[in-house]
Amino acid sequence: MExxxxxxxxxxxxxxxxxxxxxxxxxxxxxxxxxxxxxxQTEKAIDDARVGKTYATSLEELRKQLYS
Structure with a gap:
């Protein structure tokens, strides 16, 4: 047990x-x-967001990416 x-x-x-x-x-x-x-992969995404390497997307586009 730990x-x-x-x-x-x-x-x-x-x-x-x-x-x-x-x-x-x-x-x-x-x-x-x-x-x-x-x-x-998550660490890279966090680092990219901190330095501004992001892009805007709509909720509809996000749902398409998640469910396709």
Missing amino acids: IVLKIDQRKKEAKALIEYLKNLPFVEIENMSNKKRYNT
Whole structure:
């Protein structure tokens, strides 16, 4: 069974806890700030939208694309 903890690393107590947990043989720590939240295609779409690489479309055109 796995348990996921989210720890705010800005506090010294949190840093101490993380260091303690790193030394336990049955604990695996994964830094989530480096991990992408979405798949590659979605990440690219988000990045494109941020820099303005988008185009306007009508609701009718969107429905055609989704349902065809």
